[in-house]
Amino acid sequence: xxxxxxxxxxxxxxxxxxxxxxxxxxATGYPSLFWYVQYPGEGLQLLLKATKADDKGSNxxxxxxxxxxxxxxHLEKGSVQVSDSAVYFCALSEHLGTGRRxxxxxxxxxxxxxx
Amino acid sequence: DSGVTQTPKHLITAxxxxxxxxxxxxxxxxxxxxxxxxxxxxxxxxxxxxxGEERAKGNILERFxxxxxxxxxxxxxxxxxxLGDSALYFCASxxxxxxxxxxxxxxxxxxx
Numbered sequence: 001x002x003x004x005x006x007x008x009x010x011x012x013x014x015x016x017x018x019x020x021x022x023x024x025x026x027a028t029g030y031p032s033l034f035w036y037v038q039y040p041g042e043g044l045q046l047l048l049k050a051t052k053a054d055d056k057g058s059n060x061x062x063x064x065x066x067x068x069x070x071x072x073x074h075l076e077k078g079s080v081q082v083s084d085s086a087v088y089f090c091a092l093s094e095h096l097g098t099g100r101r102x103x104x105x106x107x108x109x110x111x112x113x114x115x
Numbered sequence: 116d117s118g119v120t121q122t123p124k125h126l127i128t129a130x131x132x133x134x135x136x137x138x139x140x141x142x143x144x145x146x147x148x149x150x151x152x153x154x155x156x157x158x159x160x161x162x163x164x165x166x167g168e169e170r171a172k173g174n175i176l177e178r179f180x181x182x183x184x185x186x187x188x189x190x191x192x193x194x195x196x197x198l199g200d201s202a203l204y205f206c207a208s209x210x211x212x213x214x215x216x217x218x219x220x221x222x223x224x225x226x227x
């Protein structure tokens with residue numbers, strides 16, 4: 001079955017540091033890939049997405065590129081802020097049939113940014 | 116604010132009881148998904164409804180059931196509750212042909 005593997009956390013960085021959170025996936029077809037973010041006490045928010053190979057998703061300074069050859073979708077940000085502290089989830093969605101698109105999530109990576 | 120609402124925010128109940136969680140999707144969204152987030156299992160897909168019909172099932176226990184009503188809101192029913200059912204339950208909604216799912220704030224269920 002489909003699966004998503006994320007790097008273990010927590011990741012602790014100083015403000016303005018460069019961020020990379022690794023994500024690799026296993027899927028039988030050609031999934032869409034997503035990063036969701038969960039701030040403390042809140043639900044999941046869609047951060048960015050990519051629907052086909054070599055697509056780059058970007059939002060709020062975060063970027064991720066869909067790499068089919070390495071089955072990866074690593075999240076990057078050039079300069080993190082304290083407000084980026086949250087749990088980040090990598091996810092994929094396979095098209096199982098008309099209207100059937102469940103998300104498979106990684107285990108989540110907690111990011112802590114220190115001032 | 117995603118536009119997806121869930122009630123209640125918190126629920127505390129005893130083992131063996133039955134509870135109902137409610138979700139209202141974003142305006143215009145026909146698909147509703149239910150997910151469970153627990154410390155040991157992570158985020159798991161439970162079930163999906165599309166325009167009132169069940170479309171896909173994930174790791175949903177037989178003690179759990181769901182439905183989607185004509186006004187498109189959905190309810191997740193959890194019965195014969197066990198301590199291990201304590202978790203955050205999220206609802207998400209999506210447009211017909213879009214992969215983008217928008218999540219509600221969740222219902223935190225505590226079984227004592």
